[in-house]
Amino acid sequence: MPPPLRSGAFRLLFVGRALSLVGDAVVPIALALAVYAATGSAGALALVLGCAMVPRLVLLPLGGVAGDRFRARTVALTTDLIRCAAQLFVGYELLGGAMRLWQIALAEAIGGAASAFALPTAAPLITGTVGPDGRQRANSLMAVANSSARLGGPLLAALLVETAGAGWAFVLDGCSFAISAATLTLIRVEHVPIPRRSLAADLKEGWSEVRSRDWYWTSLIAHSAWNGGAAVLMTLGPAIAFRHFGGTVFWSTFIEAGAIGLLLGSLLASRARPRRPVLTANLGLATYALPLILLALAAPAPLTVAAYGVAQVGLGFLSPVWQTSVQSAIPAHALARVTSYDWLLSLASMPLGYALAPLAADAWGPEVPLLAAALVVGGACLATAAVPGVRRFGQPAAGGGAQTGHLAKVQGETVA
Numbered sequence: 001m002p003p004p005l006r007s008g009a010f011r012l013l014f015v016g017r018a019l020s021l022v023g024d025a026v027v028p029i030a031l032a033l034a035v036y037a038a039t040g041s042a043g044a045l046a047l048v049l050g051c052a053m054v055p056r057l058v059l060l061p062l063g064g065v066a067g068d069r070f071r072a073r074t075v076a077l078t079t080d081l082i083r084c085a086a087q088l089f090v091g092y093e094l095l096g097g098a099m100r101l102w103q104i105a106l107a108e109a110i111g112g113a114a115s116a117f118a119l120p121t122a123a124p125l126i127t128g129t130v131g132p133d134g135r136q137r138a139n140s141l142m143a144v145a146n147s148s149a150r151l152g153g154p155l156l157a158a159l160l161v162e163t164a165g166a167g168w169a170f171v172l173d174g175c176s177f178a179i180s181a182a183t184l185t186l187i188r189v190e191h192v193p194i195p196r197r198s199l200a201a202d203l204k205e206g207w208s209e210v211r212s213r214d215w216y217w218t219s220l221i222a223h224s225a226w227n228g229g230a231a232v233l234m235t236l237g238p239a240i241a242f243r244h245f246g247g248t249v250f251w252s253t254f255i256e257a258g259a260i261g262l263l264l265g266s267l268l269a270s271r272a273r274p275r276r277p278v279l280t281a282n283l284g285l286a287t288y289a290l291p292l293i294l295l296a297l298a299a300p301a302p303l304t305v306a307a308y309g310v311a312q313v314g315l316g317f318l319s320p321v322w323q324t325s326v327q328s329a330i331p332a333h334a335l336a337r338v339t340s341y342d343w344l345l346s347l348a349s350m351p352l353g354y355a356l357a358p359l360a361a362d363a364w365g366p367e368v369p370l371l372a373a374a375l376v377v378g379g380a381c382l383a384t385a386a387v388p389g390v391r392r393f394g395q396p397a398a399g400g401g402a403q404t405g406h407l408a409k410v411q412g413e414t415v416a
Contacts, residue, residue: 004138009187016183018145023173025153030169052112059116064340072124073189079118080181086111088174094167120336128189139320140270147263192332206337215389225380229373231353244298261309265316284314289378296370
């Protein structure tokens with residue numbers, strides 16, 4: 001077993017999280033097929049997705065406060081149970097054959113609100129069950145589970161929809177949350193309490209932790225730009241695929257290459273120990289500009305597919321390296337709030353990309369927004385190399401605890 005899995009607490013946490021990731025990977029396709037089949041309207045699907053996204057964005061800072069004020073295990077367990085109930089309800093509605101759109105939208109809104117409180121608990125759950133030496137391996141294992149779920153989830157979703165019905169995909173997701181909640185009841189997670197103050201004071205302290213670290217907030221800008229670029233690609237990519245590459249086969253191959261790249265990047269992160277992790281990871285993330293440019297130029301299909309796979313290797317590598325860096329540098333009592341701001345900035349740029357990409361494509365053609373997104377993504381990620389904190393931030397010393405208020409230098413260099 002990899003070292004983190006030798007810990008019973010992390011092993012239970014990993015099993016629960018991995019199962020819930022499989023369920024989450026199945027639901028998007030099942031939801032899209034079910035809503036479109038029932039309504040024949042892309043607008044109806046957009047409404048349901050918006051009902052899940054808006055509460056998540058609005059409540060994320062509050063979720064961060066809850067994750068720091070209360071035990072991360074308690075918050076995660078509660079949200080797992082809420083999401084279990086929401087997904088089982090959707091499954092029941094679909095299996096009953098009398099799907100009502102407003103009920104599905106309400107259930108997804110409840111699930112989205114719960115996820116706003118669940119997402120910031122991910123980092124405290126890792127730091128509360130794994131020591132500093134094992135955190136990058138633990139984060140890599142979680143990333144591998146996520147990548148594997150993305151790779152197999154669409155196939156499982158299609159199988160369930162075709163053989164048993166879309167409702168069973170939601171039942172599967174609901175059951176995965178129930179198992180995750182059950183595993184959380186069996187583990188002990190260390191918690192660093194914070195003094196009781198006003199909500200505004202807690203939010204302000206979390207933001208101060210973000211703002212005081214140039215390596216952190218500048219990287220967040222780059223990561224947000226990446227997510228906006230990803231939204232542009234996912235919005236306009238299918239149209240380019242059908243216009244220049246014959247449609248379904250190319251797009252399916254393109255997406256699968258990305259899933260494989262994501263998995264390879266996660267595996268690479270479990271072994272690699274770059275001297276400047278944040279810098280290395282951000283530069284790897286800049287490779288996402290390549291598939292954007294190649295799609296805009298209608299480059300040969302094999303080259304475009306390979307570029308997307310390489311770009312996703314960069315993302316797979318960044319996720320565990322970034323999470324480990326944040327967990328080592330941010331005080332434990334503020335970790336949930338800081339990561340909630342990370343999620344907020346990352347998710348907020350995606351609706352912007354979804355909204356602007358079609359408008360720009362209608363005005364100037366899809367090539368222009370794709371090239372503009374490539375410029376923004378590549379420029380923002382490469383620009384972090386000019387930030388002193390990004391260049392200097394290094395890995396914590398072996399066996400060291402979390403860095404609290406400053407950057408710890410290792411042989412004159414730092415890694416995030």
